[in-house]
Amino acid sequence: MAEVEYASVPSVVFLVPSFAAVGMTEAQATEAGLDFTVKTNEMTSWRSAVTYAETASIAKVLVENSSDKILGHGAAETIHTFSFAIKYGITAGGTGQQCLCVSDHDQRH
Numbered sequence: 001m002a003e004v005e006y007a008s009v010p011s012v013v014f015l016v017p018s019f020a021a022v023g024m025t026e027a028q029a030t031e032a033g034l035d036f037t038v039k040t041n042e043m044t045s046w047r048s049a050v051t052y053a054e055t056a057s058i059a060k061v062l063v064e065n066s067s068d069k070i071l072g073h074g075a076a077e078t079i080h081t082f083s084f085a086i087k088y089g090i091t092a093g094g095t096g097q098q099c100l101c102v103s104d105h106d107q108r109h
Contacts, residue, residue: 008087010079020079023072023086024062035065039092063092 010022029036039061059075061082068091073082084090 005087008083010083012076012079014076018076019074020076021072021074022079022083023070025072026062029062029064029071034071036062036071037065038062061092068092 007023010020012018012020024032024034026038041059059073059078061073062071063069064071069089070082070085070092073079073086075082
């Protein structure tokens with residue numbers, strides 16, 4: 001039986017606001033001694049944020065500086081894309097959007 005690789009398994013709680021995470025947290029990346037950058041993007045103009053009148057909605061991505069590897073992500077609307085990127089080693093530049101708000105469907109209006 002194959003061993004499960006948990007690093008790319010996302011966790012999402014669909015509340016208002018929603019919470020999501022996949023990969024490492026900032027604390028885990030720091031503890032592991034990794035040199036990384038935290039990239040954020042405000043998502044208050046996305047349809048889901050507008051629908052629920054969210055005043056604070058962000059996507060956060062942790063990117064390893066030396067390899068451009070995506071270490072972690074947090075945003076429910078795009079969690080599946082980043083889960084896939086972490087699983088298959090797709091770099092931040094490889095997402096085509098510097099890994100901020102990539103999705104298979106555009107939720108902006």
